[in-house]
Amino acid sequence: MAKEIMEGVSPTRMELLQIRKRKALAVKGHQLLSEKRDALVSSFFDLLKKRKEKRKEMEESLKKAYRALMLAEMIMGEERVRRMADELALEREIAVDTENIMGVSIPRFSGEECPPVRYSIFATNASFDETVAMAREAFQKIVEVATIEGSIQMLGREIEKTKRRVNALEYIFIPRLVATISYIERQLEEREREDFFRRKRIKALLERHED
Amino acid sequence: MKAAVIGDADTIALFRMAGITRCSDRVESFHEMVNGEDIALLLITDEYAEQLKSKIVYHRLVKHLPIIIEIPGKKEMEREDTIKKLIIRAVGVEVE
Numbered sequence: 001m002a003k004e005i006m007e008g009v010s011p012t013r014m015e016l017l018q019i020r021k022r023k024a025l026a027v028k029g030h031q032l033l034s035e036k037r038d039a040l041v042s043s044f045f046d047l048l049k050k051r052k053e054k055r056k057e058m059e060e061s062l063k064k065a066y067r068a069l070m071l072a073e074m075i076m077g078e079e080r081v082r083r084m085a086d087e088l089a090l091e092r093e094i095a096v097d098t099e100n101i102m103g104v105s106i107p108r109f110s111g112e113e114c115p116p117v118r119y120s121i122f123a124t125n126a127s128f129d130e131t132v133a134m135a136r137e138a139f140q141k142i143v144e145v146a147t148i149e150g151s152i153q154m155l156g157r158e159i160e161k162t163k164r165r166v167n168a169l170e171y172i173f174i175p176r177l178v179a180t181i182s183y184i185e186r187q188l189e190e191r192e193r194e195d196f197f198r199r200k201r202i203k204a205l206l207e208r209h210e211d
Numbered sequence: 212m213k214a215a216v217i218g219d220a221d222t223i224a225l226f227r228m229a230g231i232t233r234c235s236d237r238v239e240s241f242h243e244m245v246n247g248e249d250i251a252l253l254l255i256t257d258e259y260a261e262q263l264k265s266k267i268v269y270h271r272l273v274k275h276l277p278i279i280i281e282i283p284g285k286k287e288m289e290r291e292d293t294i295k296k297l298i299i300r301a302v303g304v305e306v307e
Binding site for chain 2: 041044048051058059062063065066069070073081082085086088092093094095096107109111131132135136138139142143145146149150152153154155156157159160
């Protein structure tokens, strides 16, 4: 067997028992982790599906907003629209909660209700109002997408990590433990055979002496 | 927490209306915004994201917040979905 064995083990019965215990633990850990990985991957795929949908909605809504903006710019003039927009800007709070999916904390955003806008009725017109409404709608959609993409990001990282652990256990730790166990077993058997043979020799010697 | 935008003038005007004051039309402000303590959400238009691609991918791997969202800009353009890279890393296959 070309597999590596653990360093610094002495082939004794004590050690053998201990390593067997460790192997049992490693196998259990491997099983648990691979279950975790499977669960993570399945919720990852759910999220991907959801993302596709939301993303499309968001892009649609943003496109509409851009169209409204262009219309407003055509009617009111680019300069004025931008200046009005600057004046309008109220800092909007984004609430961030964290949610827990299988030990992965995931950010959950919610855009707080924007205070009603106040601007001069005379300086603007209906197209501006529409643009504002659409911009807000689009932003709401973006916040939804952000929650999903954020979750995808976190889950993706966790999956990577879990996968690495599962593989390490499966391909390195467990084989090494198995190799070590069989090494110790072989050593012990060898010693027994030696012992057995020695006893036989001694017995033969003693018998010859008596003769 | 707040949101921030990097994009062209029109995009900025649009998001100003939606209540975002941290806006920039320079790619260089990416660094500052990503490291801003109170920014939870960073919107970048595709045009700008194209230039920041490697930084965005890196950021997603090491940091939790802000979440970066690429949004289509005024100009429609072919985009490469950067989330895809993440998916490939996670599950090892490309997913449609």
